[in-house]
Every structure is written in C-alpha cells, then in structure tokens.
Amino acid sequence: MTTMESLIGLVNRIQRACTMLGDYGGGDNAFSSLWEALPSVAVVGGQSSGKSSVLESVVGRDFLPRGSGIVTRRPLVLQLHKTEDGSQEYAEFLHLPKRRFTDFSMVRKEIQDETDRVTGKTKQISPIPIHLSIYSPNVVNLTLIDLPGLTKVAVEGQPDTIVEDIESMVRSYVEKPNSVILAISPANQDIATSDAMKLAREVDPTGERTFGVLTKLDLMDKGTNALDVLEGRSYRLQHPWVGIVNRSQADINRNIDMIVARRKEREYFATSPDYGHLAGKMGSEYLAKLLSKHLESVIRSRIPSITSLINKSIEELESEMDHLGRPIAVDAGAQLYTILELCRAFDRIFKEHLDGGRPGGDRIYGVFDNQLPAALRKLPFDRHLSLQNVKKVVSEADGYQPHLIAPEQGYRRLIEGSLSYFRGPAEASADAVHFVLKELVRKSIGETQELKRFPTLQAEIAAAANEALERFRDEGRKTVIRLVDMEASYLTVEFFRKLPQEVEKAGNPGNSGNTASQAVDRYSDGHFRRIGSNVSSYVGMVSETLRTTIPKAIVYCQVREAKLSLLNHFYTQIGRKEAKQLGQLLDEDPAMMERRLQCAKRLELYKAARDEIDSVSWAR
Numbered sequence: 256m257t258t259m260e261s262l263i264g265l266v267n268r269i270q271r272a273c274t275m276l277g278d279y280g281g282g283d284n285a286f287s288s289l290w291e292a293l294p295s296v297a298v299v300g301g302q303s304s305g306k307s308s309v310l311e312s313v314v315g316r317d318f319l320p321r322g323s324g325i326v327t328r329r330p331l332v333l334q335l336h337k338t339e340d341g342s343q344e345y346a347e348f349l350h351l352p353k354r355r356f357t358d359f360s361m362v363r364k365e366i367q368d369e370t371d372r373v374t375g376k377t378k379q380i381s382p383i384p385i386h387l388s389i390y391s392p393n394v395v396n397l398t399l400i401d402l403p404g405l406t407k408v409a410v411e412g413q414p415d416t417i418v419e420d421i422e423s424m425v426r427s428y429v430e431k432p433n434s435v436i437l438a439i440s441p442a443n444q445d446i447a448t449s450d451a452m453k454l455a456r457e458v459d460p461t462g463e464r465t466f467g468v469l470t471k472l473d474l475m476d477k478g479t480n481a482l483d484v485l486e487g488r489s490y491r492l493q494h495p496w497v498g499i500v501n502r503s504q505a506d507i508n509r510n511i512d513m514i515v516a517r518r519k520e521r522e523y524f525a526t527s528p529d530y531g532h533l534a535g536k537m538g539s540e541y542l543a544k545l546l547s548k549h550l551e552s553v554i555r556s557r558i559p560s561i562t563s564l565i566n567k568s569i570e571e572l573e574s575e576m577d578h579l580g581r582p583i584a585v586d587a588g589a590q591l592y593t594i595l596e597l598c599r600a601f602d603r604i605f606k607e608h609l610d611g612g613r614p615g616g617d618r619i620y621g622v623f624d625n626q627l628p629a630a631l632r633k634l635p636f637d638r639h640l641s642l643q644n645v646k647k648v649v650s651e652a653d654g655y656q657p658h659l660i661a662p663e664q665g666y667r668r669l670i671e672g673s674l675s676y677f678r679g680p681a682e683a684s685a686d687a688v689h690f691v692l693k694e695l696v697r698k699s700i701g702e703t704q705e706l707k708r709f710p711t712l713q714a715e716i717a718a719a720a721n722e723a724l725e726r727f728r729d730e731g732r733k734t735v736i737r738l739v740d741m742e743a744s745y746l747t748v749e750f751f752r753k754l755p756q757e758v759e760k761a762g763n764p765g766n767s768g769n770t771a772s773q774a775v776d777r778y779s780d781g782h783f784r785r786i787g788s789n790v791s792s793y794v795g796m797v798s799e800t801l802r803t804t805i806p807k808a809i810v811y812c813q814v815r816e817a818k819l820s821l822l823n824h825f826y827t828q829i830g831r832k833e834a835k836q837l838g839q840l841l842d843e844d845p846a847m848m849e850r851r852l853q854c855a856k857r858l859e860l861y862k863a864a865r866d867e868i869d870s871v872s873w874a875r
C-alpha cells in the first residue's frame with residue numbers, strides 16, 4: 256500500500272536531489288525543471304504575521320532564527336519526517352550531510368550562518384534554498400518551504416529593491432500550479448490588508464491551492480472575534496480556514512516549551528466561547544495534519560504527470576547526451592585508448608581519400624599524368640641544344656685542341672647540362688603530391704566527426720600528420736633527385752652504339768677522295784646539328800624513363816608512407832605521455848563539458864526519481 260510516508264518521502268528525496276543540481280524555484284535553469292513539477296507547501300506571510308511561530312509550532316521545537324528586520328533571507332525547505340514514539344529528535348542539513356543536530360539552538364545558528372554564507376551579511380536575499388530535515392516523533396510527514404516575510408519598506412542597510420525582490424521570489428514559489436499556499440495573516444489586523452492574502456489571491460484566484468491561517472486570535476480586541484474569517488464569510492477559500500494561537504513574546508521570553516504551548520493552544524480553543532464549536536478544526540497540530548493529508552493527495556494526483564515529465568526528460572537528455580558524445584574516461588589507459596580510436600577514425604578517412612572511397616586521391620594521379628609530363632615538355636632543351644650552344648659547349652670541352660673524331664667530352668657536357676633540367680620537374684612533382692596529401696589531411700580531419708569535440712587533439716593530429724608529410728616529402732625529393740643524378744652518372748652506352756657511325760666512316764683512310772671534305776664537315780653546322788639532335792634524342796629517352804620512375808619514387812616515398820605510417824611518430828609520442836598530458840589532449844570545449852556534466856547528473860537524478868516512483872507504485 257502506498258503510505259503517506261512513502262509519497263511525501265519520495266518527493267522529499269527528489270526535492271533534495273533537485274537542489275543539489277541547482278534546480279529549485281526561482282532558480283535560473285536551462286533545463287526543464289523537475290522541482291516545478293513537485294508539489295510543495297509554501298509558507299507566505301507579512302512580517303511579524305507569526306510565520307515562524309506557526310512553523311515552530313508545527314515542528315514542536317524552537318529552531319528558527321529570530322531578530323528584527325528580515326530574518327528569513329533564503330527559502331528554507333523544511334522536511335518533516337515522523338519517527339517512532341520515544342525516538343530521539345534530530346535535524347540534518349543537506350549541506351552538512353554527516354552532521355546530526357540534536358541541539359535545536361545549533362540548528363538556528365546554522366540556518367543563520369548558512370544564510371550569510373550565500374547572501375553575505377549584507378541582508379541580501381537569495382533564492383537558493385537551505386534544506387533542513389527534522390526527524391521527530393512529534394511531527395507529521397510534511398514539507399514546508401519557509402519564505403522571506405513580505406514587507407512594505409526596506410530598513411537601514413538593505414537595498415532599495417528588497418521589497419520587490421522579496422515579493423518576486425515569494426511569487427516564483429507560489430505561482431507554480433503545484434504549490435500549496437499556506438497564507439498566514441494575523442487576526443488583529445484587517446484581513447483585507449493582509450499581504451499574504453493579497454498575493455495568494457493574485458496567483459490563485461479561485462482559492463483552490465490556498466490554506467488560510469489566522470494567527471494571534473488571542474490578541475484580538477476584547478469583544479471581537481474572527482468567526483467571519485474562520486467560517487469563510489469574509490474571505491472565501493476552497494479549504495477551511497485554520498485559527499492558531501502561538502506563543503506570545505512574553506511566552507518566548509519565558510522559554511515556554513513548544514509542547515506546553517501546543518497544549519495551551521488546545522486548551523484555548525477547547526475553552527473558547529467564540530471558537531469552542533470549531534475546536535477540533537483549529538490549532539497548529541490540526542493544521543499540520545490537514546496539510547500533510549492534503550499534500551499527500553496532491554502528490555498522489557500528480558504522480559502520473561510527474562512520471563511523464565520524468566520519462567520525457569530522460570528521453571531528451573539521452574538524445575542530448577548522444578549528441579554531445581559520451582564522457583571521457585579519467586584513467587590514462589582509457590584516455591590513451593580513446594585517443595588511439597580517434598586517430599584511427601581519422602586515419603581511416605584519410606585512407607579512403609587516397610584509395611578512392613572519398614574524392615581527392617585522383618589528384619595525385621593528375622600530378623603524374625598531367626603536371627609532370629607538361630613540365631617535362633616545357634624544359635628548355637631547344638635552347639640548350641641550339642646550334643649556337645652546342646658549338647659553344649663542344650668547343651669549350653675541346654679546349655685548345657678541337658676533337659678529332661667524336662666530341663666525347665662535348666657530348667657528356669651537353670647531356671649532363673640537359674639532364675640537370677630534370678631536377679626542377681622532379682622536385683615540383685614531389686611538392687605537388689605533398690600539397691595534395693596535406694589537403695587530404697585537412698579534409699579528413701574536418702570529416703572525422705568524432706574529433707569535433709576535441710579541438711586540441713584535432714590540432715595535434717593535424718600538426719603530427721603535416722610533420723610526417725614534410726618528412727616524406729624530403730625523402731621523396733631526395734629520391735627523385737637521385738633518379739636524375741643516376742641518369743647523369745652513367746649514360747646508356749647502347750644508345751650511342753646504335754647511332755650511325757658517320758664519324759668513323761668519315762675518318763676511314765680507305766674511303767678515297769672524301770677525306771678532306773669530311774674533315775671539314777666535322778666542324779660544319781651540320782656536324783653540330785647532328786650532335787644536338789643526338790643529345791636531344793638521348794635526353795628524350797631519359798625523359799621517358801623519368802616520366803615513369805619519378806611517380807614510382809614519389810608514391811613509394813610519400814603516398815605509400817602516408818598510408819602506412821602517417822601517425823606512427825605521433826603514436827610513439829603519446830605512448831610516452833602521462834595521464835595529465837593525455838587529459839589535455841582530450842580537452843574539450845569547456846562549455847560542452849559543463850553541459851555534458853549537467854546532463855549526466857540530471858539524467859542520473861531523473862532515472863533515480865523514476866526508480867523511486869516505480870518502487871512506490873509497486874508497493875501500492
């Protein structure tokens with residue numbers, strides 16, 4: 256069976272958890288509020304209306320701060336838990352979970368100190384509630400929220416806005432539809448001028464949520480009584496009015512015990528000529544029972560809507576958590592694992608770009624198929640092998656004695672000079688491929704969704720990948736230059752052997768008659784033109800070779816390495832890092848981390864609340 260204890264206790268537990276998460280009435284919160292959905296009793300009254308006295312009387316102990324001016328400056332969520340007869344009374348604060356207060360004067364002091372801790376001594380007010388639980392055989396299960404007394408004027412030392420500040424804070428508590436309003440008015444004042452009734456009427460015009468309490472019945476002028484109010488004639492509410500007689504200031508000064516005061520109050524009503532007929536429905540004890548019963552029924556009726564709010568919120572929070580990504584582990588091993596997973600995710604995408612699953616890798620082939628051949632074609636061999644230059648180079652190579660047969664040195668110089676032109680396109684190809692790879696790294700990082708959360712790691716991976724690409728480029732350049740140098744260091748002798756042997760023929764003494772003219776021919780333009788054209792064919796052959804070997808070298812040194820070991824160096828580095836450094840790599844956007852933390856905590860609260868409600872439902 257669902258008991259009163261279990262229902263009110265359930266709401267108490269959820270309320271405490273809400274406060275820990277910063278979810279309370281008047282709080283500024285981006286999340287949908289569970290607090291708002293929880294029924295509670297808010298105590299409202301003007302200054303000196305007897306609010307504190309009513310609360311203490313309901314509890315049966317003195318424990319509230321006293322003094323002049325505004326004493327209650329933060330909401331006090333007072334959760335009363337009935338314990339077995341004879342058990343010891345004690346109080347506990349949510350902010351001091353390990354401490355049990357059995358001396359209630361210390362409770363009073365802690366309320367004051369805790370108020371000052373948040374508001375300072377400046378008499379400011381704050382909407383952050385103090386949670387106080389009282390465990391006692393003399394209470395009923397009930398949760399009351401004591402709010403600052405409504406006032407009309409600011410006193411010395413208080414900000415001018417205090418009057419409105421208090422009103423708006425009290426209003427934020429009482430205007431939510433799940434709030435039960437305990438409106439306290441003194442009987443020795445015209446009910447029409449009561450601050451509490453004025454506010455209650457505004458937020459609850461039909462009076463269905465308002466319980467009217469009339470204090471100080473004993474202080475009314477002789478010959479007058481409050482029957483018009485108590486019997487609902489002067490101010491109509493859906494619930495019956497309750498009259499109260501608290502301790503007078505003189506009683507307080509004399510330290511009259513609360514339990515004695517309760518008895519005196521009972522006697523007052525029992526013997527009162529005016530209120531005797533209402534005695535069973537008057538007094539603080541009756542009020543406590545009435546409220547407890549009412550609160551329980553309100554909670555019961557709200558359970559379905561609370562459950563659906565909780566379920567809806569859980570769904571929303573879970574989808575937000577999915578969106579934000581799961582929280583990162585704190586131990587080094589798990590962090591390293593996360594980092595490696597993220598690197599792998601990036602590496603996978605990068606490879607897809609190279610291998611063709613994603614666009615961009617084809618641009619590398621573009622370098623080999625277009626840029627390199629075009630650059631080779633544009634090399635200035637025409638100029639280098641012009642008649643004039645051939646003559647010049649050959650003559651210079653000959654020195655003082657012109658060559659007799661073939662200009663061996665001249666050939667070599669012309670060929671070496673030509674081959675050196677290949678260095679440019681070779682290096683340019685390595686660079687071009689490097690830039691394509693770099694661009695693919697940039698793209699891949701952007702496309703790795705998992706990395707978006709971690710700007711620091713993102714930057715580190717990019718830096719490490721680019722650094723590796725630089726190394727591969729150096730290697731690529733060296734290798735292609737080496738290819739060119741290899742061509743220059745050993746020429747293909749077969750090529751020259753296959754050339755028509757005119758020179759030798761020209762020098763053959765058996766070849767009658769032509770010797771002189773042939774000898775002259777050796778220094779003619781035709782001779783040099785032939786040399787130029789031979790060198791040009793040779794260079795053309797080398798060009799063909801390089802056109803196919805340069806891409807091989809570049810792919811081997813740069814593309815293949817990028818595929819195989821782009822992040823190898825980075826992996827070694829992070830393998831040596833400590834937990835703290837790894838944590839820094841996984842340093843998320845702080846706002847995102849905070850949001851996830853809030854979401855996670857809230858999710859925990861909502862799930863715990865759902866479990867609690869489920870367990871109560873099962874017990875039904």
Ligand SMILES: Nc1nc2c(ncn2[C@@H]2O[C@H](COP(=O)(O)OP(=O)(O)OP(=O)(O)O)[C@@H](O)[C@H]2O)c(=O)[nH]1
Pocket residue numbers: 300301302303304305306307308309322323324326327404470471472473474499500501502503504505507
């Ligand atoms: N005789 C008599 N005095 C009362 C009654 N209720 C309150 N008082 C006295 O009225 C004064 C104010 O009561 P409190 O309970 O402190 O009133 P409050 O609304 O909490 O006042 P603030 O916290 O100052 O706003 C105290 O001196 C009480 O002793 C009552 O029913 N009868």
